Amino acid sequence: MTETINPSQKISASVDKLWEEEIEFLQTIARFPSTIEYEGSLQLYLKNFFQNELQMDVETVDVDEKEISSLPGYSPSEWSYAGRPVVVAKAPGSSRDSGGKSLLFQGHVDVVSPEPKHKWSVDPWGAHRIGDRMYGRGVLDMKSGVAAMIYAYKAIQDAGYEPSADFSIKTVIEEEATGNGTLAAANAGHLADAVLIPEPFGQCPSTAQLGSIWLRIHIDTSSNLKSDQTGVGANAIEKAQSVIEALQSYREYVNRDEQKPPEFAHMTEPIDVEVGTMHSGDFASNIPVEATLEVRSAIYPGKDPAEGKQDLIDWILDKTKDDEWLREYPPSFESFGFHAEGMVMPEEDPLFAKLDEAHEMVTGKQCGRQAIPVTTDARYYGLYYNTPVTCYGPSGAKMHEPDEWVDLESIKNVTKVYADFLIRWCGIHKKEGES
Numbered sequence: 001m002t003e004t005i006n007p008s009q010k011i012s013a014s015v016d017k018l019w020e021e022e023i024e025f026l027q028t029i030a031r032f033p034s035t036i037e038y039e040g041s042l043q044l045y046l047k048n049f050f051q052n053e054l055q056m057d058v059e060t061v062d063v064d065e066k067e068i069s070s071l072p073g074y075s076p077s078e079w080s081y082a083g084r085p086v087v088v089a090k091a092p093g094s095s096r097d098s099g100g101k102s103l104l105f106q107g108h109v110d111v112v113s114p115e116p117k118h119k120w121s122v123d124p125w126g127a128h129r130i131g132d133r134m135y136g137r138g139v140l141d142m143k144s145g146v147a148a149m150i151y152a153y154k155a156i157q158d159a160g161y162e163p164s165a166d167f168s169i170k171t172v173i174e175e176e177a178t179g180n181g182t183l184a185a186a187n188a189g190h191l192a193d194a195v196l197i198p199e200p201f202g203q204c205p206s207t208a209q210l211g212s213i214w215l216r217i218h219i220d221t222s223s224n225l226k227s228d229q230t231g232v233g234a235n236a237i238e239k240a241q242s243v244i245e246a247l248q249s250y251r252e253y254v255n256r257d258e259q260k261p262p263e264f265a266h267m268t269e270p271i272d273v274e275v276g277t278m279h280s281g282d283f284a285s286n287i288p289v290e291a292t293l294e295v296r297s298a299i300y301p302g303k304d305p306a307e308g309k310q311d312l313i314d315w316i317l318d319k320t321k322d323d324e325w326l327r328e329y330p331p332s333f334e335s336f337g338f339h340a341e342g343m344v345m346p347e348e349d350p351l352f353a354k355l356d357e358a359h360e361m362v363t364g365k366q367c368g369r370q371a372i373p374v375t376t377d378a379r380y381y382g383l384y385y386n387t388p389v390t391c392y393g394p395s396g397a398k399m400h401e402p403d404e405w406v407d408l409e410s411i412k413n414v415t416k417v418y419a420d421f422l423i424r425w426c427g428i429h430k431k432e433g434e435s
């Protein structure tokens with residue numbers, strides 16, 4: 001009797017069979033509190049999983065700032081890189097003449113802070129499954145995608161197949177602040193003919209993304225504190241208010257229609273300019289003499305991050321010069337963290353056509369394209385390593401907010417699309433000894 005079930009159907013059934021295990025795997029990795037600088041124990045767990053459960057060849061790459069600090073795409077970091085390597089797991093293609101091309105699935109394991117934790121209705125590290133959702137810090141961004149890319153490969157293995165071309169999985173650190181993990185691993189030569197990143201922006205491949213810059217702004221009023229009878233001097237918090245107003249007017253300016261490139265023209269406010277932290281003062285009856293603001297601004301593709309920072313600095317200095325005091329004692333600026341360019345990916349790359357086919361096979365629907373108003377590690381591949389790349393992943397809500405959640409059904413669909421895409425891109429064949 002001839003076989004009536006094709007490999008793609010077998011592998012889809014394998015995803016279904018592994019589904020509860022995949023959810024448990026997601027819960028396990030989501031319970032690691034892997035905020036930036038604390039990714040090490042999760043990376044070790046994943047390294048062992050790749051070696052022992054998936055029989056992959058595993059290498060680790062430690063980020064060496066000396067090696068990468070002169071490369072394009074480097075962002076100045078303030079975290080130690082000891083004990084938190086990038087993990088690269090490889091399955092060498094066993095029939096390279098098959099015509100398949102090499103493929104890399106990549107996800108970040110760092111997550112943003114869960115604070116304020118008391119605003120959560122569940123434990124942010126509990127990975128609670130409630131109905132068709134899972135709640136927890138990082139379950140959406142992006143441990144669900146990490147689980148999907150790993151279980152796509154596991155489903156192929158379990159169905160008795162293996163990729164014909166080189167396939168690898170990379171889990172990276174510090175995506176949420178610099179991207180230096182990806183840069184270090186790419187610089188070490190861990191590349192492929194195409195890269196898929198399961199960032200959780202839904203099942204619609206991204207073709208454009210914004211860049212991101214961080215600035216620390218210092219206001220120091222100590223030199224001007226009056227010691228007259230009133231004791232009233234320049235108050236650093238009040239002066240910070242002028243700087244915040246300048247940031248708000250900058251946000252209005254960069255989101256004017258004439259500033260928007262075509263990829264982002266349909267969005268009302270693609271460029272987010274936000275004060276993320278503010279520190280000042282320590283006693284109600286003391287005049288604060290120092291204030292520090294940490295600010296994040298998006299930038300459009302094509303803008304050099306250094307230029308983006310300078311634009312922002314010039315804007316702040318210009319808009320605060322009406323304040324006599326700030327004119328004399330302007331704020332100072334410090335660059336740290338994100339120094340990231342935006343990117344546009346050519347849609348005609350075969351990566352998109354193959355991903356479309358896989359999406360259609362699994363969902364029965366055609367998928368569109370999207371520009372995402374955020375920064376992802378995709379930029380390294382597209383801009384500096386001439387490698388086609390896109391983000392396509394699960395959906396949910398409250399990313400970077402309390403009560404972050406992911407839609408479980410979307411993870412299953414993404415896992416199936418990833419597996420189907422892998423079949424189409426790398427080619428697959430029966431493992432030795434499998435009938």
Ligand SMILES: [Zn+2]
Binds near residue numbers: 108141175
């Ligand atoms: Zn992310």
